[in-house]
Amino acid sequence: MSYQYLTIDKFDGYAIVSIDRGDGINALSRQLMRELIAAAESFADDLDTTAVILRGTDRVFSAGADLRDPEGNTSSKGKLIERRHALKIGPDLCDTWERMEQITICAIEGFCIGGGSALSLACDWRVAGASAYMRLPEIPLAMNMSWHSIPRLVRAVGPSRAKLYTVLGEKLTAPQALDWGMIDFMTADGGSLDKAIELAVKVAALPPISVRMSKESINMAANALNQATTFMDRDQFMLSSSSSDFPEAVDAFLNKRDPKFDGG
Template identity: 30%
Template sequence: MKYIKYEIKENGIALVTISRAQVLNVLNEEVLDELDDVFYKIASSGLRVAILTGEGKKAFAAGADIRGMLSFSREQSLAFSQKGNAVFRRIEQLDVPVIAAIHGFALGGGCELALCCDIRLAAQNAVFAQPETSLGIIPGYGGTQRLTRIVGVGNAKEMVYTGRKVDAAEAKEMGLVNHVYSSEELMPQALGLARKIAQNAPIAVRAAKEAIVCGLDMDITDGISLEAQLFSTCFETADQQNAMSAFIHKKECPVFQNK
């Protein structure tokens, strides 16, 4: 791939890096295509966790390619929005957790890319914004929807209407990111979190993600029903039997076999 680096780390952990540091990892159609390809591969790989980051220290992703969008017609802009939304929805609905390791700018489409990940970790130099209204448009990759669900209606409206930048500390305060670290600590902390997730039962983690992500699109009654169904499927697994038996008999938890 030209713009995406894809590595397999230990314990079933994938590292996906947007590699356009010279232009602050801006998202264009080729980047979207390659992100779609790599997360399609991860979905059928048996991996347990993915980490998504941007190359360099200046940006996670500084937005979509404005030069490329300048001459878009309404039809072209609709297709571009739908394409990005399809890729981001694939990431959001991936059957394994995705951790965003964010440093520097996460603006516009870059902020929206972070929003579709399960857990967001930020370096102290991270900056978030949805500045689209200052360019005469609105967020087009799910920003009006995911940001509202994550930080609340008031915070989302203020960010979208004003386009103002939010630093890492404020992002943590409003729930936009889970944790803030120094730039040097960011990737080790992301890998440490990935290892904690990877050591748990993969089938259970996948079921938990499905319950949370799909449940957000349901009312509470349907969400609880989905949770019950997914809870029950875990009892058909050897991992559940082995782990519960070890717990009861005060033995060391076995290594989960994903079956």
């Protein structure tokens, strides 16, 4: 498959998937999400790659779902079943990356917001530059946090901090994210890719079948109840986005009239 917004570079035992929409924020349009799903699936039969790095540009990982994407406007048009089906793409994206047998390492520079944060949590390890930050604006935007991300978040930081991060919608800086367990390593700005490569090289030097079996066993133990607790999160999104608060909040966000929504 040819990609419009992604490049995939393969090295000895590891690969780098780079996102660049050319918009300065790497907003997750439906086209970009389809490409990211296809990229993850392209490694299914790749027995030579043991680790995969996912990164944005040198300045930003992702601003999350593209609220300006006409193809992604599911709030008012189409039959109910069509709208519900269209909302599968976000959870499918994260689930596909989580299912990969290779160790996945997310390298984060700049901001990592909303769906970008959800995607990073689907990876095995996260590395961030010192000035990077993460944020979930969904609740202030009158949405719920979906994409099957809540169990992954709770697993990473615990229920209390998961509530702080999700409900308040405030920035989580890289030092705080490291302290909470949201990221695994913090580097100097611009150094996240180098650290990710360092980790990928270590993984690539290990017996690949042992790496894959270990990842699968750990994920099975950690994720056993994920489906039971997230199977309705897109239905919850359909409900929350039908409220009168939703269009008003999104309009303020897109037009930057509310200081709570800075940076994303």
